[in-house]
Amino acid sequence: MDNHKALYSSWALTGELDKHLAQVDQQAQERFDQIVVELSVQRGITEKLKTEDQLRWVQEMNAARATAEEMVLDEFIYTLDEKKKNRKESKPRFNSFDDLPTVLNAGDLAGALNISRATSYCLLRSADFPTLQIGRRLLVTRDSLLEWIKKQEK
Numbered sequence: 001m002d003n004h005k006a007l008y009s010s011w012a013l014t015g016e017l018d019k020h021l022a023q024v025d026q027q028a029q030e031r032f033d034q035i036v037v038e039l040s041v042q043r044g045i046t047e048k049l050k051t052e053d054q055l056r057w058v059q060e061m062n063a064a065r066a067t068a069e070e071m072v073l074d075e076f077i078y079t080l081d082e083k084k085k086n087r088k089e090s091k092p093r094f095n096s097f098d099d100l101p102t103v104l105n106a107g108d109l110a111g112a113l114n115i116s117r118a119t120s121y122c123l124l125r126s127a128d129f130p131t132l133q134i135g136r137r138l139l140v141t142r143d144s145l146l147e148w149i150k151k152q153e154k
Contacts, residue, residue: 070118074117124138
């Protein structure tokens with residue numbers, strides 16, 4: 001609210017701030033639920049999978065929920081200045097694939113492919129992408145990424 005102090009003060013004094021925040025929260029929750037459903041369908045996370053392999057179902061649902069949360073935060077919660085900053089970070093930072101680091105994180109991947117960070121997280125969590133997971137970090141090696149790109153061209 002640094003950029004909108006007057007608006008914030010006005011809303012706080014008139015009681016509109018709580019209404020506005022409740023409305024944003026409701027919209028964010030509805031969008032989150034919608035994205036989770038879409039990702040579940042896209043990734044084949046079904047009740048059948050839940051009965052056959054509960055552990056895999058939980059892993060897939062957790063990944064879908066984490067992706068949805070990241071997308072909702074990017075879409076609803078971050079301020080406009082932060083969105084501009086994130087967009088700048090997602091712009092191509094590399095002149096060629098030779099300039100890529102040996103191991104790429106989500107931000108590097110977004111910059112390399114000229115996609116959003118949220119999309120890079122979706123890609124890193126997709127089953128056919130060569131993701132390297134270290135703890136909670138999702139990474140991809142440059143060589144694996146280049147091989148994956150070649151496969152996509154065919």
